[in-house]
Amino acid sequence: MRCLDSFGLHTSSTPTDGVYPQPLRPTLAGQTSQFITSTPPPVAAPQPKVPSPVTVVEQAKRLAAWTAVDRHVHPEHKVIGIGSGSTVPYVVERIVAQGKAVNKDRVFIPTGFQSKELIVNAKLLLGDVDQYPMLDVTIDGADEVDRDLNAIKGGGACHLREKVLAEAADTFVIVADYRKNSEVLGTNWTKGVPIEVAPFAYAKVLQNLHLIGSPKATLRMATAKAGPVVSDNGNFVIDAPFPEDMMRDPYTLLTRIKMLTGVVEVGLFCHMAKAAYFGNQDGSVLIKWHDGRTEHVDSANSPALPLTDE
Numbered sequence: 001m002r003c004l005d006s007f008g009l010h011t012s013s014t015p016t017d018g019v020y021p022q023p024l025r026p027t028l029a030g031q032t033s034q035f036i037t038s039t040p041p042p043v044a045a046p047q048p049k050v051p052s053p054v055t056v057v058e059q060a061k062r063l064a065a066w067t068a069v070d071r072h073v074h075p076e077h078k079v080i081g082i083g084s085g086s087t088v089p090y091v092v093e094r095i096v097a098q099g100k101a102v103n104k105d106r107v108f109i110p111t112g113f114q115s116k117e118l119i120v121n122a123k124l125l126l127g128d129v130d131q132y133p134m135l136d137v138t139i140d141g142a143d144e145v146d147r148d149l150n151a152i153k154g155g156g157a158c159h160l161r162e163k164v165l166a167e168a169a170d171t172f173v174i175v176a177d178y179r180k181n182s183e184v185l186g187t188n189w190t191k192g193v194p195i196e197v198a199p200f201a202y203a204k205v206l207q208n209l210h211l212i213g214s215p216k217a218t219l220r221m222a223t224a225k226a227g228p229v230v231s232d233n234g235n236f237v238i239d240a241p242f243p244e245d246m247m248r249d250p251y252t253l254l255t256r257i258k259m260l261t262g263v264v265e266v267g268l269f270c271h272m273a274k275a276a277y278f279g280n281q282d283g284s285v286l287i288k289w290h291d292g293r294t295e296h297v298d299s300a301n302s303p304a305l306p307l308t309d310e
């Protein structure tokens with residue numbers, strides 16, 4: 001059943017005063033209680049199950065992913081790139097739903113450890129980009145996308161492989177929830193541009209970044225390990241926030257950072273995506289195309305989704 005209309009509009013299930021009857025207090029035998037002698041208070045109707053904010057975001061991710069797969073992963077596509085992050089599992093979910101027959105002679109290329117696990121666990125055929133350097137389509141998430149479809153990627157430190165697979169694909173498509181849709185990069189994603197660096201060069205690159213306009217650039221530290229985050233390629237990651245005027249021209253910024261010796265790859269994806277799909281809170285999907293067109297798929301035409309707490 002499609003029931004997306006209540007998406008996110010009522011997010012609290014905490015009873016408010018007056019909604020639920022007060023509990024009856026135990027009474028001594030023979031003693032009269034106001035609750036027993038007076039008319040019982042009205043009993044509130046059962047509350048509909050409403051999604052928590054987390055579920056609304058997850059449903060938005062899933063809507064974007066499913067819609068993008070429906071439109072861009074066709075039966076004739078045999079080599080498919082699978083990106084990284086929390087939106088991509090829904091991409092794999094929808095591809096699996098296309099059926100065993102269509103998937104049996106497809107090969108799936110991961111952008112890192114996480115997507116490799118997704119592919120293997122879904123019992124899809126795993127390949128690598130050195131065997132398949134030309135992909136039909138790559139679908140991936142993003143940390144933020146601007147009005148020209150430039151994207152910040154690398155919040156999960158996967159942007160080197162992600163960029164290789166995006167560039168190797170005939171079609172590169174971004175899937176995300178509504179929070180990632182911006183006019184200018186750096187508006188919502190304020191942690192900075194992820195920059196993968198050769199470990200021995202990190203201090204020198206940090207100095208360079210401070211000088212070119214990111215005084216707060218820092219080495220990304222691990223949270224469940226002492227020391228820095230180490231990428232799937234054995235490198236370190238720097239997060240470099242830049243002022244808005246520099247973020248307004250991400251391609252120039254990308255080329256400046258990439259010229260710093262020791263930088264392996266920059267999490268700015270400029271002029272790469274053909275389309276970006278954003279799942280919205282109301283169950284609709286906004287599609288931004290590379291040529292500036294936008295398209296709005298309303299909830300009635302979006303793929304049907306179960307609205308359950310997951």
Ligand SMILES: O=C[C@H](O)[C@H](O)[C@H](O)COP(=O)(O)O
Nearest residue numbers: 085086141154155156157158
């Ligand atoms: O390195 C990680 C990737 O660039 C992800 O695609 C990006 O962080 C978006 O992830 P999510 O879908 O979890 O927001």
